[in-house]
Amino acid sequence: MFLGERRVCPVCGSTEFFYDRSRGELVCKKCGYVIEENIIDEGPEWRAFDPDQRAKRARTGAPMTLMIHDKGLSTDIDWRDKDIHGNQIRGMYRAKMRRLRMWQRRMRINDAAERNLAFALSELDRMAAQMMLPRRVKEEAARLYREAVMRKLIRGRSIEGMVSAALYAACRMEGIPRTLDEIARFSKVSKKEIGRSYRFLSRGLKLNLKPTSPIDYVDRFGDALNVTQKTKAKAKEILQEAIKRGITSGKGPTGLAAAALYVASLIEGEKKTQREVAEVAHVTEVTVRNRYKELVEKLKLNVSI
DNA sequence: AAGACGAAAGTGGTTGA
């Protein structure tokens, strides 16, 4: 179920599985063998059709009563200058009380900031681990997030959304982009929300990332397809040429990478079906077909071998 | 039977008035 991971059913040898949410099992599509049990379900079991419903149904995240982070359980220094008997406190003691109050208020703010950061970083850890991302990406994402906190960009936004956005940005910066869909699969927030958060983050931190190149997807998709280095190199070569001729602008990079890999697999004589290629790139066969037709036609590639 | 192909209608996101 994860990209880049080849799982084979020990019973029938099929590589196609189906994930049963309600049972938390990964089941072989062909013979029904349970490959893996007790998978933690990352998604909610309900569906929400608008943000309002989502907020009402979600049981994760801070409820409104937790706006005061300690549910009011912590000791509070009363604002009145009275002792427990109700007598006025005067002079030195009154000044001392005032100082204490100030310190307490400062600490509470600090506490909340620390806790938010700790939560954000643990969430980042979880996602990066599940997505099998290298350390440097995780660290880059953490850096971006801290930067965002310092510039006060987090206020009023969901921590999860911003963490996901930071991760998305970090992947791109490190040259191993993931699609919004891929990030969303491991995030608690929707693809849409991540996209919004990303745009906000990108603007706030002036990231100015160039659009992702299809070439950056070739290695990952190629590995998932089990093609040789030669085929991957050919695919990149094809894409280089395509980019140079400007026939890639406006097209989805994943579809292009998929199409290039498909053509390359034909040329290099280790043919993969359109279906296989489409699957690893998370696009449809139709898209692979359209892009590949275009590539062959515009670049005059001889695939007829 | 599986893969490739292409037409047609639908979806979600961007852009420009």
Added chain:
DNA sequence: TCAACAACTTTCGTCTT
């Protein structure tokens, strides 16, 4: 804010291997 638009998807029938 709305409508036009391009890319992409879904669906389905047909042809090829």
